[in-house]
């Protein structure tokens with residue numbers, strides 16, 4: 001089975017994790033993997049657009065799921081992160097084990113304050129492997145404006161992976177919409193057609209160990225915090241040390 005369109009729209013991240021970067025042991029996946037929420041956050045931050053209007057635009061442009069709750073409450077990003085983390089760490093990372101927070105509680109003032117302090121608000125999907133334990137989370141976060149992920153705007157997605165051999169590699173491209181999705185789906189069909197009659201499979205399968213060693217969000221120490229009213233400052237960290245770990 002091929003499933004390139006399942007994460008990142010037109011970004012060829014699945015094939016790269018499974019094939020081109022297969023030699024690596026990965027330490028982290030940091031990403032923006034929902035086009036609808038990134039579009040909404042960008043419109044709210046840059047143009048002061050109202051949440052509902054920005055969501056309606058994303059629906060009109062074909063980015064949102066049939067039920068946009070999946071996008072704006074972070075479920076879509078959780079499913080996608082479950083796939084990426086599984087492929088990166090060779091371990092099952094069930095969606096239920098991923099901490100999730102949507103973007104619906106953000107307000108205009110959050111963007112104003114973030115901007116004044118030198119931050120952007122992005123819905124990040126992050127999975128890290130440390131001492132054999134995986135921690136995975138999806139939530140809106142403050143990131144410094146000079147961080148590359150802060151510059152990923154509109155329907156664009158980005159996935160930064162860090163491998164022991166390749167170091168940090170950043171993928172950037174359109175994460176939703178007709179063209180990018182067609183690119184991924186038809187690319188898979190072409191790959192299948194090329195392999196018809198051959199005994200080799202189109203995409204090598206990755207063996208996944210059963211879930212284990214998954215760290216809860218409560219055990220996480222990081223140098224940044226989410227912006228909403230439920231703001232949870234990281235231990236010993238302030239806005240000036242807010243690099244997403």
Ligand SMILES: NC(=O)C1=CN([C@@H]2O[C@H](COP(=O)(O)OP(=O)(O)OC[C@H]3O[C@@H](n4cnc5c(N)ncnc54)[C@H](OP(=O)(O)O)[C@@H]3O)[C@@H](O)[C@H]2O)C=CC1
Nearest residue numbers: 005006007008009035062063064065066175176177178181
């Ligand atoms: N939109 C995007 O940018 C991306 C979408 N995807 C994924 O692709 C899939 C489709 O998304 P999208 O095209 O946006 O969704 P849409 O809701 O626009 O289209 C879904 C299509 O599936 C048809 N359909 C639904 N249920 C059935 C069924 N039981 N039998 C036959 N046909 C059915 C619908 O027909 P009808 O109109 O008659 O109900 C409709 O034509 C989703 O899983 C989505 O997550 C992945 C990457 C990007």
Ligand SMILES: N[C@@H](CC=O)C(=O)O
Nearest residue numbers: 034035036063065176
């Ligand atoms: N609804 C999704 C579409 C692709 O999976 C998104 O907005 O990213």
